[in-house]
Amino acid sequence: MAVDMLLLAIVTLVFSSSSASAELQRFEHPVKGDGSLSLLVVGDWGRRGGYNQSHVATQMGKVGDELNIDFVISTGDNFYEDGLSGLDDKAFEESFSNVYVAPSLQKQWYIVLGNHDYRGDVLAQLSPVLRQTDSRWLCMRSFIVNTAIVQFFFVDTTPFVMEYWTDPEDNHYDWRGVAPRETYVANLLKDLDTALKESTAAWKFVVGHHTMRSVSEHGDTVELLENLLPILKAGGVDLYINGHDHCLEHIGSRDSPIQYLTSGGGSKAWRGVYTPNADKLHFFYDGQGFMSMELTERDVKVAFYDAFGTNLYEWSVTKEVNASM
Numbered sequence: 293m294a295v296d297m298l299l300l301a302i303v304t305l306v307f308s309s310s311s312a313s314a315e316l317q318r319f320e321h322p323v324k325g326d327g328s329l330s331l332l333v334v335g336d337w338g339r340r341g342g343y344n345q346s347h348v349a350t351q352m353g354k355v356g357d358e359l360n361i362d363f364v365i366s367t368g369d370n371f372y373e374d375g376l377s378g379l380d381d382k383a384f385e386e387s388f389s390n391v392y393v394a395p396s397l398q399k400q401w402y403i404v405l406g407n408h409d410y411r412g413d414v415l416a417q418l419s420p421v422l423r424q425t426d427s428r429w430l431c432m433r434s435f436i437v438n439t440a441i442v443q444f445f446f447v448d449t450t451p452f453v454m455e456y457w458t459d460p461e462d463n464h465y466d467w468r469g470v471a472p473r474e475t476y477v478a479n480l481l482k483d484l485d486t487a488l489k490e491s492t493a494a495w496k497f498v499v500g501h502h503t504m505r506s507v508s509e510h511g512d513t514v515e516l517l518e519n520l521l522p523i524l525k526a527g528g529v530d531l532y533i534n535g536h537d538h539c540l541e542h543i544g545s546r547d548s549p550i551q552y553l554t555s556g557g558g559s560k561a562w563r564g565v566y567t568p569n570a571d572k573l574h575f576f577y578d579g580q581g582f583m584s585m586e587l588t589e590r591d592v593k594v595a596f597y598d599a600f601g602t603n604l605y606e607w608s609v610t611k612e613v614n615a616s617m
């Protein structure tokens with residue numbers, strides 16, 4: 293009997309670790325009493341408070357308080373330069389817990405991984421142990437957050453990018469649970485495609501670390517334009533939200549309703565690169581800052597702020613409520 297049980301346990305284990313095409317994990321987040329939702333988005337931040345990270349954090353606290361935010365999204369590159377070295381890496385406290393200290397930021401954080409996170413111990417960032425150290429922390433590879441008005445699809449974009457696999461700078465990437473790339477990416481795209489097509493949410497937002505469209509240092513990410521964008525278009529996605537370029541951007545598509553929002557100004561910025569492309573550039577700020585979002589079933593309002601809390605740019609969009617629904 294005991295042997296049978298053990299065998300069953302082993303079979304279950306092997307199954308769950310090798311079933312790469314598991315459904316995307318879903319979380320529910322309640323909206324406010326009036327049916328609205330507000331949140332902040334920050335990316336590319338963990339530098340122990342340096343490079344204005346602390347100033348950005350202070351201003352996030354103020355705006356977070358004014359908007360009574362429900363949660364915070366991190367677009368990745370959570371810890372520089374090489375992610376976390378393990379569960380006991382003090383960078384977790386020094387770059388996260390001890391930096392985002394404002395009362396309004398003591399909310400759930402939904403976090404994706406960036407390429408710099410992949411240069412450390414990825415399993416540490418994904419570990420529930422960190423949630424015991426700081427209950428705000430929720431970092432996963434790809435997952436879904438459901439709310440009554442919007443569905444967020446978080447996508448692990450680092451494995452898409454070929455150059456990390458060919459390792460041009462000889463950096464080590466932690467591909468445990470990811471390699472081989474082709475299988476991982478294909479399964480993720482299939483799961484995302486299914487989830488997007490099944491979704492009945494009024495708004496569909498996708499969050500990933502890498503840019504799709506950008507006029508800054510890294511520019512467009514061709515692997516995402518080729519592989520991910522067609523699925524977002526077919527799935528009726530409204531916004532793609534990313535970091536990676538250390539700036540703030542709003543770019544509109546010419547070939548679909550999708551809007552690209554970059555919030556990657558969490559710390560080191562001022563790259564001094566501006567390469568215009570064929571997209572509709574609405575806003576670009578090369579320095580530090582963050583983004584806020586205020587949502588109702590009909591309206592989305594986005595704003596960008598700098599390290600002093602100055603409101604740099606606002607953009608809003610209204611969705612006609614479909615009468616047949």
Ligand SMILES: *[C@@H]1O[C@H](CO)[C@@H](O)[C@H](O)[C@H]1NC(C)=O
Pocket residue numbers: 343344560561562579580598599
């Ligand atoms: C901090 O922010 C200020 C204002 O944007 C900027 O002038 C300064 O260069 C920033 N410091 C760093 C290290 O980026």
